[in-house]
Amino acid sequence: MNTEAQEMERIFERPRALRSATTHYCPGCGHGITHRLVAEVIDELGIRETIVGVAPVGCSVLMYNYFDIDMFEASHGRAPAIATGFKRARPDLPVFTYQGDGDLAAIGIAETIHAAARGEKFTTIFINNATYGMTGGQMAPTTLVGQKTATSPTGRNCETAGYPIKVCEMLATLDAPSYIARVSVSSAKHVLKAKQAISKAFQLQLKGFPYTFVEVLSPCPTDWHMTPQEAVEWLEENMFPQYPLGEVKAPKEGV
Amino acid sequence: MNTEAQEMERIFERPRALRSATTHYCPGCGHGITHRLVAEVIDELGIRETIVGVAPVGCSVLMYNYFDIDMFEASHGRAPAIATGFKRARPDLPVFTYQGDGDLAAIGIAETIHAAARGEKFTTIFINNATYGMTGGQMAPTTLVGQKTATSPTGRNCETAGYPIKVCEMLATLDAPSYIARVSVSSAKHVLKAKQAISKAFQLQLKGFPYTFVEVLSPCPTDWHMTPQEAVEWLEENMFPQYPLGEVKAPKEGV
Amino acid sequence: MSESKTQKKPKRARIAIDEHFCKGCGLCVDNCPQHIISISGTVATSGYYPAQCPDPENKCTGCTLCARICPDVAIEVFKAKKVDGGAH
Amino acid sequence: MSESKTQKKPKRARIAIDEHFCKGCGLCVDNCPQHIISISGTVATSGYYPAQCPDPENKCTGCTLCARICPDVAIEVFKAKKVDGGAH
Amino acid sequence: MEKLFMTGNEAIAEAAVRAGCRYYFGYPITPQNEIPEYMVKRLPEVGGVFLQAESEIASIFMVYGAAGSGARVMTSSASPGISLKQEGISYIAAAELPCVIVNMMRGGPGLGGIQPSQSDYFQATKGGGHGDYHLFVLAPATVQEAADLCLEAFDIADRYRNPVMILGDGVLGQMMEPVSFQDRRPAADLPEKTWALTGTKGRAANVVKTLNLDPSVLEKHNLKLQEKYKRMAKEEVRVECYQVDDAEIVIAAYGTVARIAKTAIQALREKGIKAGLVRPITLYPFPYKTFADIAPKVRKILTVEMSLGQMVEDVRLAVGDKTEVCFFGRCGGIVPGYEEIVVEVEKLTAKVAR
Amino acid sequence: MEKLFMTGNEAIAEAAVRAGCRYYFGYPITPQNEIPEYMVKRLPEVGGVFLQAESEIASIFMVYGAAGSGARVMTSSASPGISLKQEGISYIAAAELPCVIVNMMRGGPGLGGIQPSQSDYFQATKGGGHGDYHLFVLAPATVQEAADLCLEAFDIADRYRNPVMILGDGVLGQMMEPVSFQDRRPAADLPEKTWALTGTKGRAANVVKTLNLDPSVLEKHNLKLQEKYKRMAKEEVRVECYQVDDAEIVIAAYGTVARIAKTAIQALREKGIKAGLVRPITLYPFPYKTFADIAPKVRKILTVEMSLGQMVEDVRLAVGDKTEVCFFGRCGGIVPGYEEIVVEVEKLTAKVAR
Amino acid sequence: MNGKSIYTSVIMAGFGGQGLMFIGKLLAYSAMKRGLHVTWIPSYGPEMRGGTANCTVVVSSEPIGSPVIQKPESLIVMNNPSLEAFEPRLKAGGLLFLNADLVTRPATRTDINVIALPANDEAVRVGEHRAANMVVFGAYVARGGILSRDDVAAGLSGLFGEKAASKLEVNMKAFDAGVKYAQAAPARA
Amino acid sequence: MNGKSIYTSVIMAGFGGQGLMFIGKLLAYSAMKRGLHVTWIPSYGPEMRGGTANCTVVVSSEPIGSPVIQKPESLIVMNNPSLEAFEPRLKAGGLLFLNADLVTRPATRTDINVIALPANDEAVRVGEHRAANMVVFGAYVARGGILSRDDVAAGLSGLFGEKAASKLEVNMKAFDAGVKYAQAAPARA
Numbered sequence A, B: 001m002n003t004e005a006q007e008m009e010r011i012f013e014r015p016r017a018l019r020s021a022t023t024h025y026c027p028g029c030g031h032g033i034t035h036r037l038v039a040e041v042i043d044e045l046g047i048r049e050t051i052v053g054v055a056p057v058g059c060s061v062l063m064y065n066y067f068d069i070d071m072f073e074a075s076h077g078r079a080p081a082i083a084t085g086f087k088r089a090r091p092d093l094p095v096f097t098y099q100g101d102g103d104l105a106a107i108g109i110a111e112t113i114h115a116a117a118r119g120e121k122f123t124t125i126f127i128n129n130a131t132y133g134m135t136g137g138q139m140a141p142t143t144l145v146g147q148k149t150a151t152s153p154t155g156r157n158c159e160t161a162g163y164p165i166k167v168c169e170m171l172a173t174l175d176a177p178s179y180i181a182r183v184s185v186s187s188a189k190h191v192l193k194a195k196q197a198i199s200k201a202f203q204l205q206l207k208g209f210p211y212t213f214v215e216v217l218s219p220c221p222t223d224w225h226m227t228p229q230e231a232v233e234w235l236e237e238n239m240f241p242q243y244p245l246g247e248v249k250a251p252k253e254g255v
Numbered sequence C, D: 001m002s003e004s005k006t007q008k009k010p011k012r013a014r015i016a017i018d019e020h021f022c023k024g025c026g027l028c029v030d031n032c033p034q035h036i037i038s039i040s041g042t043v044a045t046s047g048y049y050p051a052q053c054p055d056p057e058n059k060c061t062g063c064t065l066c067a068r069i070c071p072d073v074a075i076e077v078f079k080a081k082k083v084d085g086g087a088h
Numbered sequence E, F: 001m002e003k004l005f006m007t008g009n010e011a012i013a014e015a016a017v018r019a020g021c022r023y024y025f026g027y028p029i030t031p032q033n034e035i036p037e038y039m040v041k042r043l044p045e046v047g048g049v050f051l052q053a054e055s056e057i058a059s060i061f062m063v064y065g066a067a068g069s070g071a072r073v074m075t076s077s078a079s080p081g082i083s084l085k086q087e088g089i090s091y092i093a094a095a096e097l098p099c100v101i102v103n104m105m106r107g108g109p110g111l112g113g114i115q116p117s118q119s120d121y122f123q124a125t126k127g128g129g130h131g132d133y134h135l136f137v138l139a140p141a142t143v144q145e146a147a148d149l150c151l152e153a154f155d156i157a158d159r160y161r162n163p164v165m166i167l168g169d170g171v172l173g174q175m176m177e178p179v180s181f182q183d184r185r186p187a188a189d190l191p192e193k194t195w196a197l198t199g200t201k202g203r204a205a206n207v208v209k210t211l212n213l214d215p216s217v218l219e220k221h222n223l224k225l226q227e228k229y230k231r232m233a234k235e236e237v238r239v240e241c242y243q244v245d246d247a248e249i250v251i252a253a254y255g256t257v258a259r260i261a262k263t264a265i266q267a268l269r270e271k272g273i274k275a276g277l278v279r280p281i282t283l284y285p286f287p288y289k290t291f292a293d294i295a296p297k298v299r300k301i302l303t304v305e306m307s308l309g310q311m312v313e314d315v316r317l318a319v320g321d322k323t324e325v326c327f328f329g330r331c332g333g334i335v336p337g338y339e340e341i342v343v344e345v346e347k348l349t350a351k352v353a354r
Numbered sequence G, H: 001m002n003g004k005s006i007y008t009s010v011i012m013a014g015f016g017g018q019g020l021m022f023i024g025k026l027l028a029y030s031a032m033k034r035g036l037h038v039t040w041i042p043s044y045g046p047e048m049r050g051g052t053a054n055c056t057v058v059v060s061s062e063p064i065g066s067p068v069i070q071k072p073e074s075l076i077v078m079n080n081p082s083l084e085a086f087e088p089r090l091k092a093g094g095l096l097f098l099n100a101d102l103v104t105r106p107a108t109r110t111d112i113n114v115i116a117l118p119a120n121d122e123a124v125r126v127g128e129h130r131a132a133n134m135v136v137f138g139a140y141v142a143r144g145g146i147l148s149r150d151d152v153a154a155g156l157s158g159l160f161g162e163k164a165a166s167k168l169e170v171n172m173k174a175f176d177a178g179v180k181y182a183q184a185a186p187a188r189a
């Protein structure tokens, strides 16, 4: 082993921007994967000592315990307003918000749309897990039609509860955002693409491009009442058709 | 004259749903025209005694003084929530909200999007006059780039204040709304089309179709600091290119 | 402007402008295809200079466009009844 | 499964799973193209049954896919250094 | 009557349904999620509607809309969510729309924590929103009382055309206790809702509104509201006095803390200390008179709250200089043990003895 | 110093800029629109940023964000808009972020009216948001004082890491008066903002947050806040006493009403009635001691407010049973004339004479 | 209040755009430059739409209590609705200045002094039809006795800034016309 | 409190999914059916994610003060973190019930009575591996002395409803195993 170790080099390790801390996330939760991707991008872009993040209220409310960067904790839904206030005061620092679908698409949709419409120069990472994870799995604006949740116990009924909101497509009707993409963390293959998108969003921000946005389809095994394996399968089978992956908007010029 | 009068019949008069009251609107204000259109449609559909309206906070806050129908006064931006609460309790009655662009597109954008996403069965009349009329002409989310207002005294700067929101196009990314159209009241010709759209929206509602929405491009001579004539000209010249008229979404089946 | 055009026709239609409601915005003036509405030079009790439509040449067609653009519902439009062999 | 395939190769790469972080979600198991990760039958101090990758047949390619899907950053990946004529 | 075993949240929801509430609008927040999760199943059974709103703000204005139809309607939330409803609550109070609002308080300020607290007393009783208005505020201490008061809350709301708040905390909401329900119809003598919006058929148009640009009209409206609050104070004050008659020291406490105080009082009496409890059940209108009457007879009043001192101001307003009012509080989600209260009272009585 | 002629709104805006405020976030509402409309022109001149937010909620959280950077920042609104900020205010207080919030009060509740009022006193001083927190509340009575207090407000905010509210009304905001500005730098002894978010370079990461899931930690945080409020009460109470020394009757009033009361006092003294005024300048911390000290020396205290009775509770808390506390109020946008106050005092002194 | 001290209050009311806010500010500003205490407060809010606009000015040698005045000592009225609204509030014995060109009905009270002047005509006569406000202001200042002509001229140039010397001139002409008118006109008791 | 009256408090803690909430409810519900006052309160909120879940039950012949108990009289513990968290809070002389199959470290206090039982094994033995909670509950009831076996059986069928007779049976088997164990096991003083 000893000799072997000498010959081996570590090609994958915990990013510097992530503390060596056990998260409170459930086994198989997409928050953990996305955290790591964001942290890797921060490392790769060398911005750990300048970036400021805004945590949402949702399962990831404690993300400042995991990221070794300066962070705000927002109130539920208001991360974009906080990021706006901060970025206006410190346009020299990179800023991102990290928000769940309840946080961003329900209570905070106004703040998101207006930050996007103004072209605020921060990046938003949007965790779409089709439910309110933290409060015990209630219906989110992104919950699929027919999906059972604590507040749609017989499945989301489109007659009374309407249809899921496609946030990327909605934001793409605005002029200001420079980058809008939807990715998934349901498999290693998708994780690689997700990281590319996140990296592109941050890079564009660093170049001064306005509002960049990455939606991450993310499993919530606990509130979907599934095993992690079932959860990723369910995600790909059911969320992919409703939420097509890919770049919805990107600057003409490549990065 | 007397004999002449006997031979003449009145082919245009004040609709029954409008009280015989002088409005507080400025000369040439589009609110007055749109009020009349809504009232005419109410008359024509015979729903004056069943319909319930929701007034916004904005120049038209006192519209219940002009309409002879049951009405709510909303808080700023919350008309869609009020209409939702009411319509859920009384699905048998036709309901509409009437909202300005500050009311609907700024403070109330969340309530609008979610009522639309749920497919609430009421009609929204959206007065886009590219400014906050009531509070003295501040910048609205619909203010054009370069337009001078009290809070964009050198003209809306897209670098710092972003771009106008195209509400119809944004709502059209949602599945539930059945009818979304943009009209103008800048000339008699456009007024005729505006009325058709408003009528269609109400008719669809009466047939049980979900969320119907008509955006009305409307002059605000006072806060645009123009004569009524200049205002309608400015509207057609500047707002038409930014806000294309027409039906953005309509049911396949004709009404 | 030609002789024939200004020749007086029988009154097919007319409008009534209610000075109490009119705010003198002038939109009717611009929207009348017959160009027969103008703004009066006399202030009304409302404080506004109301529109007027004397129409001495009976040009009004009863197209209602003035009324449809009027933000203050100040205009009523009357049209001659079609003379048919009816009850009158 | 054929003889040749199971034949032991030199260790090109390996992973290290940190039991302290692993929550036994099994996503690495599903994402390893070599199918060499499994869930252990022994509970860890965390209360979870962690993943393990004994890889006796040295199948690990160091593709890092397991690590990339791991929600708990429990996996490190090591790869044999390319032997070149360099300074070592 | 059959005893059911329910959480306070569920009991409130069930009581609301039995009181004729048919519309519920809310947004999830701990520790009251059992209310919406009960309602989503229960309301359809009785032809009612459950709707999860996009936010607390939307919820409270959905309540405004449904209440304007004359229906019985309710929303619930917890501290931060209730803060978001303040504008709406002020509007509902101004428009005199009857409805019931539940606040299952948790530790604040800010996001704070999710454990039980009573630190929204000021907000509930003095008006967290703008303007001279008041909620009617009920503070149940047991699951049974939560059910009973919720049944009444809808009548009170209708009688006074005023929003009623049920002010509980995480303990009350999460705890299961035995509970039985009376079937209760709306009181027979409630005023007809002639102001409700139902379409104008056969009558002049109704308007539900709060704007009065003419200050003299707005002042008149405010004076009318004030009259109503006085009427409530005259007719509706509820308070429980427990072992007060011979008490030398009285504990003032409401809700969860009051039940803990009772245990403390039992323990104190076993030690020979004559303690009693005054428990306001209506926090607004506040039982000023009960405290004022008791004040000259007791040596001290100890207000105990799961906050750092809020109701204590009302107690002091009630008693003036007639007795000393002391305070003991825990906060941030800590529920005081009865032992702590005992110690606190002993300290005070020791000083008295000196 | 040169006298400028400005509205209260403008004076506050200019003072803020001179105090080093570089960021303003707000949403239009009458009667304070002159603040944003001044700021949109003025801030770019000094390298600052004006941003009209999409709502009051967004504004207050933009303030949270900018304040978290360590910058001096301000927002302003009027009653309904301030209600919408309550959740954010509770967060800012919890996170201990310094900032200045202006409320130019108008008649409530609900949409109410747009004319001057003082009916948000409870909201401002007791905490309209959830949890045990307090704003530092300043109540200027003149345009000059508005400017002066605004200059100080930013220092106070920084010193205590606490949001400061300037509580005015439509009169103060709309009125023009002569005003002169000192140039004032931040006080030299302000604590360094080591907690600000600036990127982690050269130090451990900072977090601006309000959540403490562990109740004992949250309680500790609350006790720390409470300590701070006590410190404020010790160090920062401001109050003006006017003709109080020989007064038999004292008027308690703040802001606009206080200046009207001064005219009333002059008129009363001309009639031989010895009236005085105690004018709280800080509403929180409230000058309890001033009132307590004065109470035994006067026959009555008449609290006058443009509300139906809010500050009167603090006055009563201050004086206990030591003197009678009466109340006179107008509301809904009506500004009382000094003549009315004179009549009211005469009524009270007549009763005293009996 | 007492003999030597100065105290006066005036409400100025008319349609928006008639320049009443301006002459109110001019009065206050000029008095401030004289070292007096002043307050100026406008009507505000949506009632301005199409309706009347008004402002209240108080000038005093002592700090001013209320800037909001129930019963002003003087009243300047530039349209009918304003006369309707404010005539009843004028102090008994107070001065009412009317622009007779726009106010078409007479004042009804008999316990006040009315100075009615054709301000529009006078303004046109001096060559600036928009200066009717200055004509009435001239009359007010002439009868008010607090400001001198120089005070007003100084105030005007302070408000206008340097560049507007011509504007200043025509406005002062209108002012003078008002002064003359007031001195000539018999005040109806 | 006094001799004849009943009062007992217990905290039950372990991982989510181990059925501790359920046996807590079962205890309270069965006692309620006996006419006693009961409260049951769970831990709640996000700390449940991956961490421990617990509930507190109080049973009393008198109305119950606090449902939140600082120092419970008994403690049921089903995993290591729960032992860590709650052992210090057990009343001196109290009863600690441990699922020895999952709690791998011994209790440290010496002033309490520990009943450790291999609940998982026993559950497997009776044919329902998920019924370890009922095994421990059996031990608790046997030592707690408030409920009879019939009370528990009645409570169980009340909570399960009619349809689950078979479920009832295997659960009572597990319960009985626990009872037996408790009666046999020497309590460490």
Ligand SMILES: Cc1ncc(C[n+]2csc(CCOP(=O)(O)OP(=O)(O)O)c2C)c(N)n1
Residues within 6 Å of the ligand: A056, A057, A058, A059, A060, A076, A099, A100, A101, A102, A103, A104, A127, A129, A131, A132, A133, A134, A135, A140, E027, E028, E029, E030, E056, E080, E081, E084
């Ligand atoms: C104002 C307010 N409303 C509600 C809540 C309760 N709450 C906390 S997180 C949350 C939703 C979380 O869902 P989401 O944003 O989708 O994040 P996830 O947990 O799924 O990652 C809610 C409703 C709150 N803390 N504050």
Ligand SMILES: Cc1ncc(C[n+]2csc(CCOP(=O)(O)OP(=O)(O)O)c2C)c(N)n1
Residues within 6 Å of the ligand: B056, B057, B058, B059, B060, B076, B099, B100, B101, B102, B103, B104, B127, B129, B131, B132, B133, B134, B135, B140, F027, F028, F029, F030, F056, F080, F081, F084
């Ligand atoms: C909560 C709240 N915020 C702000 C206001 C002030 N306000 C009243 S109307 C209005 C905007 C009106 O603009 P818009 O909605 O476009 O209507 P318009 O007057 O142009 O028809 C604002 C900001 C208010 N009344 N309440």
Ligand code: SF4
Residues within 6 Å of the ligand: A024, A025, A026, A028, A029, A030, A031, A059, A129, A133, A134, A219, A220, A221, A222, A223, H049
């Ligand atoms: S509840 Fe869902 S989103 Fe939250 S930590 Fe668990 S798996 Fe992740």
Ligand code: SF4
Residues within 6 Å of the ligand: B024, B025, B026, B027, B028, B029, B030, B031, B059, B129, B133, B134, B219, B220, B221, B222, B223, G049
């Ligand atoms: S301000 Fe504009 S929108 Fe308002 S009434 Fe006047 S013209 Fe109409």
Ligand code: SF4
Residues within 6 Å of the ligand: C013, C014, C015, C031, C032, C033, C034, C035, C036, C037, C053, C059, C060, C061, C062, C063, C064, C065, C066, C067, C077
């Ligand atoms: S009806 Fe037609 S023709 Fe007649 S006045 Fe009106 S617009 Fe002109």
Ligand code: SF4
Residues within 6 Å of the ligand: B028, C017, C021, C022, C023, C024, C025, C026, C027, C028, C029, C050, C051, C066, C069, C070, C071, C072, C073, C074, C075
């Ligand atoms: S459009 Fe109407 S209000 Fe305007 S001038 Fe013509 S009649 Fe008058």
Ligand code: SF4
Residues within 6 Å of the ligand: D013, D014, D015, D031, D032, D033, D034, D035, D036, D037, D053, D059, D060, D061, D062, D063, D064, D065, D066, D067, D077
């Ligand atoms: S690095 Fe690749 S081959 Fe090796 S264990 Fe991980 S997934 Fe399997």
Ligand code: SF4
Residues within 6 Å of the ligand: A028, D017, D021, D022, D023, D024, D025, D026, D027, D028, D029, D050, D051, D066, D069, D070, D071, D072, D073, D074, D075
């Ligand atoms: S993916 Fe990570 S947490 Fe999940 S089993 Fe594998 S190593 Fe453990």
Ligand SMILES: [Mg+2]
Residues within 6 Å of the ligand: A058, A100, A101, A102, A127, A128, A129, A130, A131, A132, A133, A140
């Ligand atoms: Mg989610």
Ligand SMILES: [Mg+2]
Residues within 6 Å of the ligand: B058, B100, B101, B102, B127, B128, B129, B130, B131, B132, B133, B140
């Ligand atoms: Mg508008």
